[in-house]
Amino acid sequence: KVEIIVLSDPAAVGRHAARLIADTLAGKPDPVLGVATGSSPLATYAELAALVHNGLDLSRASAFALDEYVGLDPAHPEAYHSVIHRTVTVPLGLDPARVHVPNGSAADLRAACADYEAAIEAAGGIDVQLLGIGANGHIGFNEPGSSLGSSTRVKTLAPRTRRDNARFFGGEAEAVPVHCLTQGIGTILRAHSVLLVATGESKAAAVAAMAEGPLGACCPASALQLHERATVVVDEAAASSL
Numbered sequence: 001k002v003e004i005i006v007l008s009d010p011a012a013v014g015r016h017a018a019r020l021i022a023d024t025l026a027g028k029p030d031p032v033l034g035v036a037t038g039s040s041p042l043a044t045y046a047e048l049a050a051l052v053h054n055g056l057d058l059s060r061a062s063a064f065a066l067d068e069y070v071g072l073d074p075a076h077p078e079a080y081h082s083v084i085h086r087t088v089t090v091p092l093g094l095d096p097a098r099v100h101v102p103n104g105s106a107a108d109l110r111a112a113c114a115d116y117e118a119a120i121e122a123a124g125g126i127d128v129q130l131l132g133i134g135a136n137g138h139i140g141f142n143e144p145g146s147s148l149g150s151s152t153r154v155k156t157l158a159p160r161t162r163r164d165n166a167r168f169f170g171g172e173a174e175a176v177p178v179h180c181l182t183q184g185i186g187t188i189l190r191a192h193s194v195l196l197v198a199t200g201e202s203k204a205a206a207v208a209a210m211a212e213g214p215l216g217a218c219c220p221a222s223a224l225q226l227h228e229r230a231t232v233v234v235d236e237a238a239a240s241s242l
């Protein structure tokens with residue numbers, strides 16, 4: 001049951017998504033927001049920051065990121081720990097103590113994954129999980145082939161994803177970490193609602209596979225078809241293969 005909203009351009013996508021998030025969190029004493037990295041959600045964060053500026057109070061909100069590279073210093077500018085701090089925590093005025101990112105530099109990565117799942121559960125679950133989509137249909141770092149029931153775990157990045165993300169690492173795919181921690185598809189499906197944003201022609205095939213293709217591990221995002229409350233907000237270019 002994926003509800004698809006097609007808007008004219010990326011700015012309209014960001015405005016609409018921010019409004020949906022604000023409406024979902026409104027009135028909750030301890031709201032929990034799931035946040036994503038990548039360029040897709042940046043317009044949404046900017047619009048949410050504007051809503052915060054105009055009185056939306058997120059100071060009690062918790063946030064959980066989807067994923068993190070393994071082995072990057074959390075202070076590295078491209079570590080998702082840093083990216084989330086820069087693009088979400090600061091502009092949205094969140095309390096840094098309530099912002100969680102999987103610990104990709106833990107000595108025991110499996111324990112870090114289990115701790116992460118426990119922290120989400122202790123917070124009462126994620127009220128709304130914001131998602132981008134990879135060109136190969138990945139969500140978080142759940143690459144094609146990921147188990148639809150998976151929880152937070154260590155994964156190997158697909159060569160395509162390392163190439164796509166090379167631009168953040170001086171253009172060198174080899175400089176992109178090989179492993180990551182990511183919320184599982186099962187984790188994402190446990191969020192009370194899910195909001196995926198996608199813009200641009202390069203996402204059109206993935207958006208079509210997600211919403212209209214067969215449900216299966218070849219397109220991890222197709223798992224959203226199983227969610228009772230999944231909303232997809234796209235611009236016309238990303239909707240062009242629907």
Ligand code: GLP
Nearest residue numbers: 036037038039040132133134140
């Ligand atoms: C990364 C992130 C994903 C994101 C994807 C798409 O791989 N782990 O969460 O959805 O990139 O990124 P972009 O929005 O920049 O296209």
